[in-house]
Amino acid sequence: MKAKKVSKAIFPVAGLGTRFLPATKSIPKEIMTLVDRPLIQYAIDEARAAGIKEFIFVTSRGKSALEDYFDNAPELESALKKAGKEDLLEILKETNMDSGAIAYIRQNRPMGLGHAVWCARRLIGNEPFAVLLPDDVIAAEKPCLQQMVEAYAETGGNMVAAMEVAPERTSSYGVLDVGEDMGAIVKAKGMVEKPKAGTAPSNLAVIGRYILSPKVMTNLNRMKQGAGGEIQLTDAIADEVADGNVYGYRFRGQRYDCGSKAGFLQATVAFGLSRPDLRDEFSAYLHDMIALQKAAQ
Template identity: 45%
Template sequence: MDVKKAVIPAAGLGTRFLPATKSMPKEMLPIIDKPVIHYVVEEAIASGIDDIIFVTGRSKRAIEDYFDESPELQMHLKEHHKDSLLKMVEDISSMVDIHYIRQKEPRGLGDAIMTAKKHISGDPFAVLLGDDIIVNDVPCTKQLIEVFQKYRCSTIAVEEVPREKVSSYGIISGKPIDDSLCILEDIIEKPSVEEAPSNIGAIGRYVFTPEIFDCINKTSTGVGGEIQLTDGIRLLNEQQKVYAYRFAGQRYDTGDKLGYVKAIVDFALKNEEMAPSIREHIKNVLGSGF
């Protein structure tokens, strides 16, 4: 029952970042010098995952290229004795076993996960959305895996969200076990503020038992005319316990413009080389009354 496989859905169109995402997957947008998806893969590896299935679309070839070998670039770096850069590039292509499945059309998160069913082969697995970066000493996915190993039930990561943003999340109600864990009672996809049972929203990290596939398969199209993962979780919760866990860590929603900019600023401030200049620039901006 060890969780060694992960599905990373990355087939969305990225319309919030048009026109940049017309030719570049949103998951490849850089945070300083590394794309968002690199941080997601690093989290999976640090959580004990050794087999990753990317669910991509027609416009996502850049993700495959990024994690593939780059013979011409590697040869150039080698010839110019840029050993540290060479090692960095080589490490990217050997991080973990990666497989790719194409979602033929964007029909929702639930449909994207369904495409990975054959590869999962009846094992428990993690799901990491490709536009959420979560920073903590203990990776968010590892935190979920630890809950799963204790209770042997599907576990979803949740956090408190602003009331005005509940319509952007799957919102839960639950029976508390302790300050960070509850047994799921219900989950509603993108409710209005009036309909929301709480302001606790599911974010882009999950650990599932394989029964989730049958539940997704039984759901019909939901909000937005898509196959919603939330509806599958709701059905799974009728058959077996599902836990909601308030993870520890700082989450950056890089699929949102403001969240993306916050990630860049915070990561720059943590960079030893850049931090002094960035702090000075921020002081100058604030001092100018901008």
Template identity: 50%
Template sequence: MQQKIRKAVLPVAGLGTRFLPATKANPKEMLPVVDKPLVQYAAEEAIAAGIEVLIFITGRNKRSIPDHFDKAYELETELESRGKMKRLDEVRGIIPKGVTCIYIRQAEAHGLGHAVGCAEAVVGNEPFAVMLADDLIDTNGVPCMKRMVERYERHGGSLIGVERVPQEHTERYGIVSTSDFRPRLGRVNAIVEKPKPENAPSNLGVVGRYILSPSIFQILRRTKPGAGGEVQLTDAIAELLAQESVFAYEFEGRRYDCGDKLGYLQATVEYALKHPELGPDFAAYLSRMQQSRPQQAIAGIR
């Protein structure tokens, strides 16, 4: 029986420079998609997968993240006095009972591998999840990390979330080569960080969902800076391959790259369209807008 995945690392120390000036004082992970910040979507996905401990790797100007997940006495009192019980339940339910939040300061930004390594003292000798809030994954059903935990419980080994990307975009991703690729799962033979299209071993791009063996920490301690002068988690996983099995999981659903302005806007539109309160009115608005401004081809966003 596999050891239970109890902890998830959420690296949230990035500067969010693509969204300046909006992120000058506000973390990019707190940018809202309709009515919830990106980091809350990631936390909810982790909790749905049975995660009990959320480990946030934070940096400067990230104070609003722990504030968001903390209890807000004044707000709750105000909502209760006004009889807004639905909103009160929403605020109180952001982190359910039994789930613990831990915040670790990454003093210097040395890359994703370095950020994950900062969690070693808290994770200890347990397998754990890594989730990047920038990658918002809509599965319209069972959340991506829950599916990955199920695969881990069945097969063991570390697990990397992947999706098929356009060949010309391989330089934006870590790319894996696999063998015995059954429906949505294959054994990883190699992983390369941001290869040129002509050198890419496949078009299976790594996205922000991982389940990793604690052995990764020992490797990260000796991993030298790689692409971009940063400690790459991809490089550490490449070394992990020599020690144990690593699998690639091709998730079901759609990923929105919310670290990119266009991806963020696409996510906002799509999540607004299916929002139980706003969806019908927003769809009607887009329809009217399309009729009045056909040259903008608004229908093409769906």
């Protein structure tokens, strides 16, 4: 049976961003800029490229700046028009969302990723849906979620983005227990959230892109606590393994963990060097900095 088209996506953005204090005292982490675009814009652009039409944000208190970001800015647009800055006006228009395309749901208590996704259940109904974690920024020739949607059209079920990690790092991720390896796609026979050191079933880690069936919402209804005493999305997906409905997808691209300071800096360098308008000047600066460090040693 042909897989149903995925047109809705959930963006869990209720976290406090404490690893980036004091910056996140007054601005949502998702608005922090990677070069000149907020993290959330990278996720939105990726979702659009994959055919997503309805965008659901699971937020919390203090996230009003995130909502404002996607609204029209008439005064700014007017000023850019008068100044003849059409290129900037086009960039600004990319941040606007059509009326009715975006919805905001409050997560009133921090109870884990699974709970955040569950909060959007009434807007999902009986349809498959995507979940994108803005902290995971993926540089790819073809956007990661678009790759997954194309693979999902063949498999149906549930699909998670997966990448190989060093064995000593598996305890920081949800990890797939691989039943059948078909190359880019693997069929999972189990999933473990943050396994203890030396107990991971593989080194194939789940990262922040998912295509899920509405049955996952039913599983989340049980409010079963998992690792860290939180309601884990991984556990709700793992409940579908017995029916052979869970797949991992080895995406093509480079993932940056922008939920950590080191990852954010790495992404800034990588995305800065990928920009034709910044590459030469930025590359020369980095070269000089490295030379100075070597000279000082």
